Amino acid sequence: MTTTTVTGPKEQACDTLLAAGHTACTGCGEALAAKLVLGAAGRDIIVTDATGCLEVFTTRFPQSSWEVPFIHSLFENSAAVASGVEAALKALGRQNEAKVIAQGGDGGTADIGLQALSGMLERGHNVLYVCYDNEAYMNTGVQRSGLTPFDCMTTTSPYGEYSWGNKHNKKDMPGIAAAHGIPYVATASVAFPKDIENKVKKALTIPGPKYLQIHSPCPLGWRSNPHLTIKVAKLAIETGLYPVFEMENGKITKVRKVKTPKTPVEEYLKIQGRFAHLFKSPKGQEEIQKIQEIADRNIEKYGLA
Amino acid sequence: MGTTTFIEGSIAVAKTIGVCRPQVISAYPITPQTHIVEHLSELVAEGELKTEYVNVESEHSAASVVLGASATGARAYTATTSQGFLLMIEVLFNIAGMRLPIIMTCVNRAVSAPINIWNDQQDSLTARDSGWIQLYAEDNQEASDMHLQAFKIAENKDIMLPVMVCMDGFVLTHSFEPIELISQEDADKFLPPYKPQYYLNPKNPLSFGTMVGPDGYMETRYFLEKTMRDSQQVISDVAAEFHNQFGRFHGGLIDTYKVEDATHVFVAMGSVIGTLKDIVDEQRAKGQKIGVLKIRSYRPFPKDEIYKALNHVREIIVLEKAISLGYGGILANEIKSVFYGKPKTPKINGYIIGLGGRDITIDTIHHVIKDAVNTSFEEKFIGLNEALIK
Amino acid sequence: MRLDLGAIAKAGTSKANQTGGWRNYKPIFHQEKCIGCGLCKIYCPEGCVTMIEKKKYTVDYTYCKGCGICAEECPSGDIEMFVEEK
Numbered sequence: 114m115t116t117t118t119v120t121g122p123k124e125q126a127c128d129t130l131l132a133a134g135h136t137a138c139t140g141c142g143e144a145l146a147a148k149l150v151l152g153a154a155g156r157d158i159i160v161t162d163a164t165g166c167l168e169v170f171t172t173r174f175p176q177s178s179w180e181v182p183f184i185h186s187l188f189e190n191s192a193a194v195a196s197g198v199e200a201a202l203k204a205l206g207r208q209n210e211a212k213v214i215a216q217g218g219d220g221g222t223a224d225i226g227l228q229a230l231s232g233m234l235e236r237g238h239n240v241l242y243v244c245y246d247n248e249a250y251m252n253t254g255v256q257r258s259g260l261t262p263f264d265c266m267t268t269t270s271p272y273g274e275y276s277w278g279n280k281h282n283k284k285d286m287p288g289i290a291a292a293h294g295i296p297y298v299a300t301a302s303v304a305f306p307k308d309i310e311n312k313v314k315k316a317l318t319i320p321g322p323k324y325l326q327i328h329s330p331c332p333l334g335w336r337s338n339p340h341l342t343i344k345v346a347k348l349a350i351e352t353g354l355y356p357v358f359e360m361e362n363g364k365i366t367k368v369r370k371v372k373t374p375k376t377p378v379e380e381y382l383k384i385q386g387r388f389a390h391l392f393k394s395p396k397g398q399e400e401i402q403k404i405q406e407i408a409d410r411n412i413e414k415y416g417l418a
Numbered sequence: 419m420g421t422t423t424f425i426e427g428s429i430a431v432a433k434t435i436g437v438c439r440p441q442v443i444s445a446y447p448i449t450p451q452t453h454i455v456e457h458l459s460e461l462v463a464e465g466e467l468k469t470e471y472v473n474v475e476s477e478h479s480a481a482s483v484v485l486g487a488s489a490t491g492a493r494a495y496t497a498t499t500s501q502g503f504l505l506m507i508e509v510l511f512n513i514a515g516m517r518l519p520i521i522m523t524c525v526n527r528a529v530s531a532p533i534n535i536w537n538d539q540q541d542s543l544t545a546r547d548s549g550w551i552q553l554y555a556e557d558n559q560e561a562s563d564m565h566l567q568a569f570k571i572a573e574n575k576d577i578m579l580p581v582m583v584c585m586d587g588f589v590l591t592h593s594f595e596p597i598e599l600i601s602q603e604d605a606d607k608f609l610p611p612y613k614p615q616y617y618l619n620p621k622n623p624l625s626f627g628t629m630v631g632p633d634g635y636m637e638t639r640y641f642l643e644k645t646m647r648d649s650q651q652v653i654s655d656v657a658a659e660f661h662n663q664f665g666r667f668h669g670g671l672i673d674t675y676k677v678e679d680a681t682h683v684f685v686a687m688g689s690v691i692g693t694l695k696d697i698v699d700e701q702r703a704k705g706q707k708i709g710v711l712k713i714r715s716y717r718p719f720p721k722d723e724i725y726k727a728l729n730h731v732r733e734i735i736v737l738e739k740a741i742s743l744g745y746g747g748i749l750a751n752e753i754k755s756v757f758y759g760k761p762k763t764p765k766i767n768g769y770i771i772g773l774g775g776r777d778i779t780i781d782t783i784h785h786v787i788k789d790a791v792n793t794s795f796e797e798k799f800i801g802l803n804e805a806l807i808k
Numbered sequence: 809m810r811l812d813l814g815a816i817a818k819a820g821t822s823k824a825n826q827t828g829g830w831r832n833y834k835p836i837f838h839q840e841k842c843i844g845c846g847l848c849k850i851y852c853p854e855g856c857v858t859m860i861e862k863k864k865y866t867v868d869y870t871y872c873k874g875c876g877i878c879a880e881e882c883p884s885g886d887i888e889m890f891v892e893e894k
Contacts, residue, residue, distance in 0.1 A: 129855030133871035134822035137853060139830065140875035145853040159618045161486065169629055175809055176825060177625035177817035182618040184489050185627035186512050190482035193474065197442060197486025197494070198618060200470040204441040204492050211620050229482065232475035306850045332875075340876030340889075343851055516814035578813060616816055624809075625817040634811055641812040 130156065135178040137170040140339025142303045142329035142346065143218070143245045144170065149306050150214070150243055150327070153313035156181055159198050159211045163191035163221030166252040166331075167245060182211070189225040191217045192233035195240045212317050213239065219246045219260035222326075223286045234293035234322045241316045241323045244286065247331040255334040259284040262354070263407060264400050265387050267334070272390035277400050282407070290324035291360055297323040298360040303330065304346035305357070305369070312359065328355045336386020348381035353408035356415040371417045378405045422598045427558035427590040428453030430597040431523060431583075434562045436467045437605035438569050440495040440521075441612075442487035444472040444480045448502040449535050450587040451525040455497055477502035481509035481522075488518040489626050491617035493569065496520065499587055500527035503541040507548065513580050514549025514642065516627055519572035519612070520580040521565065524552075526688065526739070527587040528774040536775020537587040538739035539688060543716075543748055549642050551581040551649055552717040554687040558595045560668040561585040566605055567656045573612050577649050579642075584716075586689040586739075588775070598666070608663055646718045653715050671720035673712040674727050676702065680709035682790075683728055685753055686737040687713045690771070690778055694737070697783045713749070721756050729762065735790045736768040737783075746770075746797040768797035776801055823871075827854065831874035834892045839864050841886040848878035848887060 130151035137144035143166055151158075159182045162168045168185045171178035186194045195215035202208050215233070217226050222244040233240060249267045250256040256269040261279045266272045270279040291298045297319050301309045309327060316323040330346050332339040349355035350369055357369040379401060382388035391397040391404075412418050423430075432454045435443075443462075445455040461467035470487075474480045477498050484494035498506055503524055513520055524542045528534040542552060551571060555561035561583065568581040585591060600608075616624055630638055654670035661667040675695050677683055684694045694710045701708045711727055713720075728734060736750040745751070750768025757763040767790045772778040782801045789800065810816040837848075844863035856871040857878060867878070879887040 128858070131855060132820040132822050133854045133856045133868070134825035134827055135854070136822075136825065136827065139873045140877055141853050145851065148853065148855050149850075156623070157620050159490070159620070171822065172625050172628035172817060173822075173825075174628040174630045174634060174811065174815045175817050176822040177628060177819060178822040179625050180623060180820045182620055182623040183625040184486065184618060185625075186482060186485055186516070187508060190478065190485075190509065193479035193482030194486035194489075196472060196474075196479070197444065197483035197488075198490045199486075200442045200444070200472050200483065201487035201490035201492035201494075204468075204470040204487070205490070207619075211618075228475060229479050232479050235475070236472065303851075340880040342853075342875070342877055343881050518814075616810065616813065623819040625819065626814065628815045628817045630811070630815045634815070637811055638815060 130180040131171065132178040132180055134176065135171045136173065137166065138333050140332045140342045142331060142342050143167055143247055145303045145342070146245050146309070146327045146329040147216070149303070149309045150313055151181060153310040154212065154214060154317060157211050158214050160214045160216060161185070161191045161195040161198060163217035163226055164188040165218040165221050167216065167218065169252055188221055190229050191215045191221060191226060192242060193229040195242070196233045196236065196238045199238045199240050212241065215240050215242045217244055218251070219244060219248060220250045220258040223259040223284050231293065234290060234295050234324070237321050239320050239322070241313070241325065244324070244326040245329045246326050247329045247334060249334050251331045251334045260286060264391060264404060266390055267387070278390065287324065287326055287360070291363060294363065295322045295324060296362055300326045300328070300355070300357050302328040302346045302350055302355065302357055304343050304350065308357070308369070334387070336389070337384055341384060345381070345384060348376065351376040352378045352381045353412040353417050354378060354381060354404070356411045356417060358415055365415065368415050368417055371412060373418065375412070375418070378408050422596050424594055424596050426453060426592060426594050427561060427585065428592065429457050430558050430562040430599060431565060431585070432457035432461070433599055434565045435495055436461050437600050437602045438566055438609060439493065440469050441492035442470045442472065442484060442494045443496065444474050444483035445496050445498065446474050446477045446480045446502060448477070448499055450527060450591050451497050451499045451502070451523070453591060454523060454525070477505040478509060481506040481513065484520050485509060485513050485516070485518060488520050489516065489618050491614045491619070493612040494520050495522065497523040497525065499525035500529050500541045504529060504544065507545050510545055510548045510550060515638065517578040518580060519578055521568045521572060522580070522582050523565070524582050524584045525587045525591050526584055534774040537589050538773045538775070539584065540740040542582060542584045543740040546717055549579065549646070550717065551579055551646070551653070551715070553581065553583050553715055554713060555583060555585045555590065556668065556689060556691040556712055558590050558593065559597050559666065561590055562597055562599070563660060563664070563666060563668060566600060566608060567660050569609050570656045571649065571652050574652050575615060577645060577652055579645060579649060584688065589689045600664070604663065608660065650715070650718050650720055669712055669714045671715040671723045672727060673714055675710040675712070677709035677711055677727055680707050681732045682706065682708045682735065683731045684710045684735050684737060685713065685749065686710070687716060687749065688739070690737060690739070693778060693780070693783065697780065719752060724753065724756050725760065728764065729760070731764050733790065734764050734766045735786060736766065737771050737786065738768065739772045741770050750797050767793065769800045770797065771800050827871050827873050828869045831872060831892045833874040833876055833889045834869070835867055835872065835874065835876065835879050836888050836890060837866050838886050838888065841884040843884045845883060847881050847883065851877050851881050853877070
């Protein structure tokens with residue numbers, strides 16, 4: 114660590130439930146999202162977390178950034194561990210002591226952790242599952258996941274003569290969660306903290322399993338400027354590429370509308386290095402058009418216009 | 419005191435688990451573990467057992483659920499076998515590393531491929547380095563009693579390690595024997611409620627399962643190893659305490675049968691011990707001074723106890739239902755290591771027997787004895803069908 | 809805090825880790841044009857922006873990594889980024 118002389122004011126201690134001193138990268142959307150979730154949930158919670166960036170940058174023994182009870186076990190079992198925590202609280206008559214929140218990244222949720230999550234949702238545990246979606250395996254060096262968007266460049270879906278990046282569409286994880294017949298499914302974005310707060314608070318009042326997926330830019334993996342984390346997140350929503358909605362008992366009850374006239378997807382893509390290859394040749398325009406079609410379909414499907 | 423009932427092994431074990439008052443049970447069905455978890459489900463359904471029974475979608479999640487429950491302060495139990503056990507292994511290492519005193523029954527079964535649902539001990543032996551205490555039961559009375567002892571060993575505040583009770587699939591789980599069942603009152607007298615020192619709760623918000631780098635990881639393994647060794651005393655003490663209260667003694671770390679004056683001794687684990695005792699009686703009647711040493715605690719491996727019990731014998735015959743492929747008998751080689759550097763080493767022969775449910779008959783053991791007398795320092799398969807390997 | 813019992817750590821102890829040392833750019837809160845919206849505090853991934861009083865926010869340089877989100881999102885232009893002098 115460099116030895117900068119610390120100057121300037123230093124009065125009251127930081128009071129967030131995700132304590133400062135964590136080692137997330139500069140401008141990390143996931144750290145921000147976790148801070149906002151904890152802030153909304155309050156102290157009377159028990160959280161689980163899958164292996165991944167969030168776990169690594171918050172729990173380097175002997176330090177921990179968590180001001181609430183926290184447990185990390187493995188990559189794919191955050192939902193199952195949370196199921197056990199909830200079952201134990203019930204068994205011990207301590208249900209009123211804490212709400213249970215399970216956390217995972219997009220890989221830990223939609224890929225390797227999908228089975229455990231499905232089990233948790235199906236069994237009806239009173240747990241809020243939060244997926245911090247930064248759209249790739251960032252902790253291991255930006256490899257593609259099931260939630261990586263179409264044509265996105267990652268270290269395992271590189272751009273090349275025969276490749277425009279990730280060949281597959283982003284998995285409809287909220288749809289999969291909703292298919293379990295759970296009472297509450299929502300998506301959100303770090304660009305809208307008040308919305309995260311409202312959704313977390315609302316979810317925690319609903320008994321049974323809840324699923325919340327938060328779009329969390331990763332400057333390192335998205336090759337975006339750290340100070341633009343919020344801008345990038347906003348553009349994902351404004352273009353229709355990341356639909357933000359609330360679904361109660363299987364019905365969409367609320368959406369965040371896109372701007373009119375609609376923002377072309379180029380605006381979102383061009384400020385991220387992970388899509389830079391699309392702008393290098395005229396053929397890339399055809400790919401951008403495909404991405405525009407994805408946004409248009411979202412706008413229609415979720416009624417975002 | 420308890421009552422003696424003619425009962426299936428699985429049901430006896432389930433009833434014993436019941437009187438141990440587990441607060442959370444989670445399991446996934448797999449043959450031949452099923453009768454245990456089915457009966458536990460019935461006890462819950464009938465209101466006889468107050469526990470949260472979590473039906474999961476895999477063994478990985480079963481182990482993860484009991485992990486979360488134990489970290490929250492609950493007494494937790496799971497059971498599995500074979501493929502399910504292998505699927506759990508990642509979590510098993512995690513549970514031991516997190517020092518959670520979970521109890522599981524490992525019903526011993528062969529592993530795939532080829533798929534085979536019958537008994538050997540390859541599943542649990544594969545996880546011998548996981549940090550779980552592994553105890554092996556000889557018969558259903560011991561399997562049943564061992565579970566009550568297991569909770570007491572695991573929850574000892576100086577130990578805090580998970581304990582696996584291993585019992586041979588079908589041979590024990592599906593066989594009927596008269597069993598003295600433990601009453602609730604007696605179980606409560608023996609096993610106090612679980613009071614964890616640290617658990618997940620908002621009043622003392624600790625972080626469990628943190629990342630430890632090169633500056634501390636080795637020490638975590640050192641602590642595990644040290645505690646494993648320390649647990650030897652606790653396992654012996656708990657067996658003695660059990661003997662004192664219930665009048666039944668199945669051995670501590672090991673048990674011996676007619677070993678004191680023996681020149682030849684069988685070493686084995688699990689249900690084959692019963693057959694070996696019959697052979698010992700038969701051979702003794704013919705004048706051969708032979709005995710049996712039962713490994714009850716396989717991890718921790720009681721080297722000193724084994725040495726003390728066997729240092730006078732001429733010949734050791736190790737029988738085992740598992741193999742380290744490319745190496746040979748696992749138990750046989752560990753028994754050999756007991757005598758390394760000692761002034762006197764007996765002849766030690768190892769035999770792989772009974773894999774995938776192959777019957778171990780009196781004839782099989784006669785074959786072993788004959789072979790052991792004629793050869794030395796070899797490990798081999800006994801009971802192969804010569805026609806199939808030509 | 810208990811390495812021997814599975815590496816259990818105490819809450820909030822990462823505060824001992826002064827991540828301000830990472831900083832290449834430094835936000836200066838002029839505290840002149842602040843309209844008191846609090847976005848700088850809300851959006852800070854470190855949670856190290858605090859409110860002193862209404863329309864007066866400050867940053868704890870002990871932890872500030874200099875991401876610049878606060879300056880970028882400040883609607884009144886009260887926060888400016890400067891190159892960190894080391």
